[in-house]
Amino acid sequence: xxxxxxxxxxxxxxxxxxxxxxxxxxxxxDLSDSKSCxxxxxxxxxxxxxxxxxxxxxxxxxxxxxxxxGEEGKEQIVRLAKPGDVLGYRAVLSGERYAASAVxxxxxxxxxxxxxxxIKALKGDGNLSLETMKLLSHQLREADIKITHLAQxxxxxxxxxxxxxxxxxxxxxxxxxxxxxQLSREDIANLVGTATETAIRLLSELNRDGTIELHGxxxxxxxxxxxxxxxxxxx
Amino acid sequence: xxxxxxxxxxxxxxxxxxxxxxxxxxxxxDLSDSKSCxxxxxxxxxxxxxxxxxxxxxxxxxxxxxxxxGEEGKEQIVRLAKPGDVLGYRAVLSGERYAASAVxxxxxxxxxxxxxxxIKALKGDGNLSLETMKLLSHQLREADIKITHLAQxxxxxxxxxxxxxxxxxxxxxxxxxxxxxQLSREDIANLVGTATETAIRLLSELNRDGTIELHGxxxxxxxxxxxxxxxxxxx
DNA sequence: TTATCCGTATGACAAAAATCATACTACTGC
DNA sequence: GCAGTAGTATGATTTTTGTCATACGGATAA
Numbered sequence: 001x002x003x004x005x006x007x008x009x010x011x012x013x014x015x016x017x018x019x020x021x022x023x024x025x026x027x028x029x030d031l032s033d034s035k036s037c038x039x040x041x042x043x044x045x046x047x048x049x050x051x052x053x054x055x056x057x058x059x060x061x062x063x064x065x066x067x068x069x070g071e072e073g074k075e076q077i078v079r080l081a082k083p084g085d086v087l088g089y090r091a092v093l094s095g096e097r098y099a100a101s102a103v104x105x106x107x108x109x110x111x112x113x114x115x116x117x118x119i120k121a122l123k124g125d126g127n128l129s130l131e132t133m134k135l136l137s138h139q140l141r142e143a144d145i146k147i148t149h150l151a152q153x154x155x156x157x158x159x160x161x162x163x164x165x166x167x168x169x170x171x172x173x174x175x176x177x178x179x180x181x182q183l184s185r186e187d188i189a190n191l192v193g194t195a196t197e198t199a200i201r202l203l204s205e206l207n208r209d210g211t212i213e214l215h216g217x218x219x220x221x222x223x224x225x226x227x228x229x230x231x232x233x234x235x
Numbered sequence: 236x237x238x239x240x241x242x243x244x245x246x247x248x249x250x251x252x253x254x255x256x257x258x259x260x261x262x263x264x265d266l267s268d269s270k271s272c273x274x275x276x277x278x279x280x281x282x283x284x285x286x287x288x289x290x291x292x293x294x295x296x297x298x299x300x301x302x303x304x305g306e307e308g309k310e311q312i313v314r315l316a317k318p319g320d321v322l323g324y325r326a327v328l329s330g331e332r333y334a335a336s337a338v339x340x341x342x343x344x345x346x347x348x349x350x351x352x353x354i355k356a357l358k359g360d361g362n363l364s365l366e367t368m369k370l371l372s373h374q375l376r377e378a379d380i381k382i383t384h385l386a387q388x389x390x391x392x393x394x395x396x397x398x399x400x401x402x403x404x405x406x407x408x409x410x411x412x413x414x415x416x417q418l419s420r421e422d423i424a425n426l427v428g429t430a431t432e433t434a435i436r437l438l439s440e441l442n443r444d445g446t447i448e449l450h451g452x453x454x455x456x457x458x459x460x461x462x463x464x465x466x467x468x469x470x
Numbered sequence: 471t472t473a474t475c476c477g478t479a480t481g482a483c484a485a486a487a488a489t490c491a492t493a494c495t496a497c498t499g500c
Numbered sequence: 501g502c503a504g505t506a507g508t509a510t511g512a513t514t515t516t517t518g519t520c521a522t523a524c525g526g527a528t529a530a
Contacts, residue, residue: 068383071467076383093365094372099379122365129364130328130357136371137329143378144334148303148311150385151428155487185508193386195488200509216496216508232306390517420478430518435479451478451526 002039004109007060008032014060014084019131027125034117038110046087046102046110053091053098055114059083062108063170063181066100067190077191079139080105080169080181089132092118105181153232155194159202160231162192163212167221175220182217206230237274239344242295243267249295249319254370257362269352273345281322281337281345288326288333290349294318297343298405298416301335302425312426314374315340315404315416324367327353340416388467390429394437395466397427398447402456410455417452441465 009015009032010025020028037060040046046057049069059081066079066087078100081087091098092115113121122129149158163179170181183191189199203219206212211227213220221227244250244267245260255263272295275281281292284304294316301314301322313335316322326333327350348356357364384393398414405416418426424434438454441447446462448455456462 068379070383070387071469072387074387076386078379078382090372090375093368094376095369096373096376099376122368123361126358126361126364129361129368133328133357133364133368133371134330136368136375137325138331140325140371140375140378141329141331141334143375143382144303144313146382147313147378147385147428148305150382151311152305152307152309184506193382196507197489197509198487200507204509234306431477432479432519433517435477439479 004037004039006032006035006037007109007111009035009111012060014058017084018058019086019128019135020058022127022131023121024125024127027121027128031113031117031121035111035113038112040104040108040110042104042106044104046104047098049098049101051098053088053115055112056089056092056118057087057102058111058113059085059087060109060111062110063105064102064108064110065105065187066102068100075190076193077187080166080191082169086135089118090136093132105183105187150193155192155198156202157230157232158192158194159188159199160206160227161233162188163219163221163227164231164233166219172221177222178215178218178220184217239272239274241270241272242344242346244270244346247295249293252319253293254321254363254366255293257366258356259360259362262356262360262363266348266352266356270346270348273347275339275343275345277339277341279339281339282333284333284336286333288323288350290347291324291327291353292322292337293346293348294320294322295344295346297345298340299337299343299345300340300422301337303335310425311428312422315401315426317404321370324353325371328367340418340422385428390427390433391437392465392467393427393429394423394434395441395462396468397423398454398456398462399466399468401454407456412457413450413453413455419452 009020009028015021020031035058040062046064047053049067061083064081064085064087065077066081067075067077070076081102087102088098122132149161153161166179166181166183170179172178173180185200185203186196188203189196192199203212203214206227207214209226211221211223211230213222244255244263250256255266270293275297281299282288284302296318299316299320299322300312301316302310302312305311316337322337323333357367384396388396401414401416401418405414407413408415420435420438421431423438424431427434438447438449441462442449444461446456446458446465448457
């Protein structure tokens with residue numbers, strides 16, 4: 001857990017696509033002063049489900065998965081975070097413990113803002129509050145849609161949807177076809193909400209169909225149209 | 236859609252268990268002046284999924300279901316609201332359209348606060364913002380848990396959990412055993428995320444076991460412990 | 471009253487997906 | 501280089517769940 005050079009929030013490239021996009025400069029300077037910047041290596045845990053929240057995590061670089069543990073100990077990935085995303089603020093806001101664990105999917109740079117500072121910033125800047133509410137509302141909408149799809153769609157459709165979601169979230173690599181994130185088959189299954197074997201089987205099937213191409217953990221989308229069709233998406 | 240006697244927010248009993256519990260009196264008076272109070276009969280729709288939000292709905296009395304329509308047209312109930320709950324504020328906050336439809340499960344009294352007034356109140360009262368964020372955070376946590384259970388638990392467990400949830404949400408009737416809400420079997424299925432026949436079958440099974448007792452739409456919980464056990468809940 | 475319809479119930483069957491078993495592969499540490 | 505281990509792959513089987521068919525009861529309307 002090395003520290004990295006302190007990035008000023010004001011100069012942070014990610015800020016513009018985050019809840020801090022409209023935050024007052026003075027408030028921002030205050031946040032910047034009180035934060036610490038840490039490098040997490042692949043597999044490192046930022047915080048644990050059930051733990052007490054001490055602040056919020058702002059992703060500067062890297063990819064993080066957020067997962068909840070089910071009754072039988074099985075992991076369910078509930079969110080994937082990318083640079084600009086803020087994590088742990090929900091627990092801070094609701095005063096509850098962390099609902100999920102955050103684990104780095106690759107080496108990541110993350111800024112930590114202590115709880116009190118974040119609350120202070122919220123109180124001091126109406127825009128930050130509004131942006132936060134906006135984000136929460138949006139995430140809640142997405143959660144409702146995910147609930148609906150989990151309840152109603154077959155695994156095959158959900159898997160296709162998951163691949164499209166990964167592409168939307170992290171984009172493609174330089175080649176313009178490979179999804180720019182490397183997940184284990186188990187992670188994919190835990191994201192889709194199915195057994196690992198089923199996820200592997202369906203990926204193989206898509207591979208055979210020529211819809212995707214598998215190279216180890218790399219997934220290349222060959223036929224985006226077909227994949228969208230399989231996902232059965234309206235709109 | 237009759238109007239009912241204007242209830243002053245200040246005097247509203249439900250306020251204390253709502254996001255308005257700590258709201259400034261002046262702001263509250265302002266809201267109170269601009270709102271309208273409407274009676275919705277059982278089956279009436281407050282707002283439609285996909286519609287533009289014009290304000291927020293504050294439930295004074297009654298019960299409302301919020302549902303999302305899946306790709307194949309099947310309904311998924313994503314939330315059940317009771318007096319004190321506020322609906323439609325997410326769409327107002329995120330500037331998106333309504334993600335769900337709201338339908339009255341029984342005759343209900345609902346106050347409507349225009350969008351501009353609500354936003355104004357949020358800006359004018361930090362406490363209201365904080366309470367709103369707190370509520371959103373809490374709901375998001377619940378959504379994540381629901382996602383996990385939907386992905387991992389068998390239908391039987393989810394159904395038991397659903398009955399416990401109904402009891403938690405609406406309580407018992409005077410007899411202290413019948414769940415104080417009447418849902419069709421289809422509604423229950425759409426809440427659990429299963430086929431109507433499956434829900435009916437499993438309810439019959441619980442009835443045969445002596446865990447619950449069915450009298451038309453009334454569901455009496457005979458053995459709360461057994462039901463909790465079937466639901467397979469940790470904590 | 472009777473016809474009709476909707477919600478409920480139940481059986482039979484089909485489909486989907488999980489589980490179990492067993493290889494195979496690719497990486498890790500020694 | 502080799503052993504060991506974790507991740508990946510695939511087949512066989514069972515379990516779960518959805519679908520289809522049918523029937524029954526209670527409500528409503530002619």
